[in-house]
Amino acid sequence: MRRDDDEERSGEAGGASWVDRMVIPDDLSELDAEVRALRRERRVQRRRSRLRRLTGSGGTTGPLLIVAVLLIAGVAGLLVLFQPRRTAGTVTALDNAQTTDRLLPDVLVTLVDGNRRAVREFRPGVFALAPAGCDCDAALLAAGTAAHKHNVPFFLLDRKLPVLPAGLTEATTTRLVEPTGTIAERYAAEKNGRRVDGGPVLVLVAASRQVQRVLPAATPLTLERELNQLVPQAAAAS
Numbered sequence: 590m591r592r593d594d595d596e597e598r599s600g601e602a603g604g605a606s607w608v609d610r611m612v613i614p615d616d617l618s619e620l621d622a623e624v625r626a627l628r629r630e631r632r633v634q635r636r637r638s639r640l641r642r643l644t645g646s647g648g649t650t651g652p653l654l655i656v657a658v659l660l661i662a663g664v665a666g667l668l669v670l671f672q673p674r675r676t677a678g679t680v681t682a683l684d685n686a687q688t689t690d691r692l693l694p695d696v697l698v699t700l701v702d703g704n705r706r707a708v709r710e711f712r713p714g715v716f717a718l719a720p721a722g723c724d725c726d727a728a729l730l731a732a733g734t735a736a737h738k739h740n741v742p743f744f745l746l747d748r749k750l751p752v753l754p755a756g757l758t759e760a761t762t763t764r765l766v767e768p769t770g771t772i773a774e775r776y777a778a779e780k781n782g783r784r785v786d787g788g789p790v791l792v793l794v795a796a797s798r799q800v801q802r803v804l805p806a807a808t809p810l811t812l813e814r815e816l817n818q819l820v821p822q823a824a825a826a827s
Contacts, residue, residue, distance in 0.1 A: 691799040693792070694772055698746065698765040708765070708772065713796045713819060714742040715812075717789040718778035721747040725788040726754035731809050732791055737761045739816045746772060776803050793819050 693716075698708045715736040720729055729745070734756075736743040745751040746765040753762060773779035778790040791804040793815055802815050 693794060693798075693800065694775055696767060696769065696771050698767045700766075701750065701759075701764055708746075708767065709798055711742065711744060711763070711765075712794050712798045714744050714794050715816075716744045716746050716772075716792040716794065718776055718792060719747050719773045719784045720745050720751050720754075720789045721749060722784060723787070723789055726756075728788045728807075729754045730756040732789070732807065732812060733757045733762055735809065735812050735816060739820050741816060741819065748773070777805065795819055 693708050696708055697705045698711075699705050715732060717729055717732055733743040733754075742763060743757075743761060744763045744765055745753075746767055748766070748768050748770050750766050751764050753759065753764065767773070770779050770782060772792075773784070773790075774782075776790050776792055778785060788806055791802075791807050791812065792800055793802040793804070795801045801819055804811060804815065807815075
């Protein structure tokens with residue numbers, strides 16, 4: 590059997606000892622390179638060890654961590670998707686009361702010539718509610734132009750006679766006076782007798798007299814899409 594001190598004993602016997610093979614530098618700074626290499630190797634080993642723990646080598650920690658991250662990302666995406674917000678082009682859904690009776694309120698309106706008629710007689714049509722004082726002539730012009738393009742009558746309706754915006758004519762635009770504000774209040778163009786800030790609320794009425802859409806802030810693209818859906822319905826009901 591070999592003893593641990595065989596080499597030492599061999600040295601004592603006149604042979605070369607392992608101590609003789611050791612080289613001790615005169616300046617310890619000569620060992621800096623070896624020390625740095627050893628430290629780098631240990632850091633690499635520690636990183637590999639942490640990575641194995643995170644990925645769960647030989648276990649289920651890694652897959653569970655990935656599933657948890659995906660679940661958190663999915664929930665965050667749903668919260669952003671369904672966050673309530675009001676942006677231009679929003680189509681307002683009719684509430685329960687409007688679903689059971691999707692007609693304009695049964696009120697009389699006055700035309701420019703002084704004649705009075707039931708507002709429900711005007712169909713189909715695009716009604717711009719509470720346009721007076723909204724400083725939104727550009728939006729009114731765009732809405733009126735789009736309605737005329739689709740051969741749908743365009744109406745300006747307010748408590749007092751609305752001013753005809755530049756670019757629109759009496760031939761393509763009908764101005765109506767409804768002094769009680771019932772229609773404007775019904776579709777949130779007014780609140781507590783005061784006009785709501787923002788552009789006019791557009792109410793699209795089909796030939797069947799039913800309110801098809803309420804657009805509180807319509808973009809040209811949104812109005813164009815809604816008119817494309819309104820016109821076939823109007824043609825079928827006429």
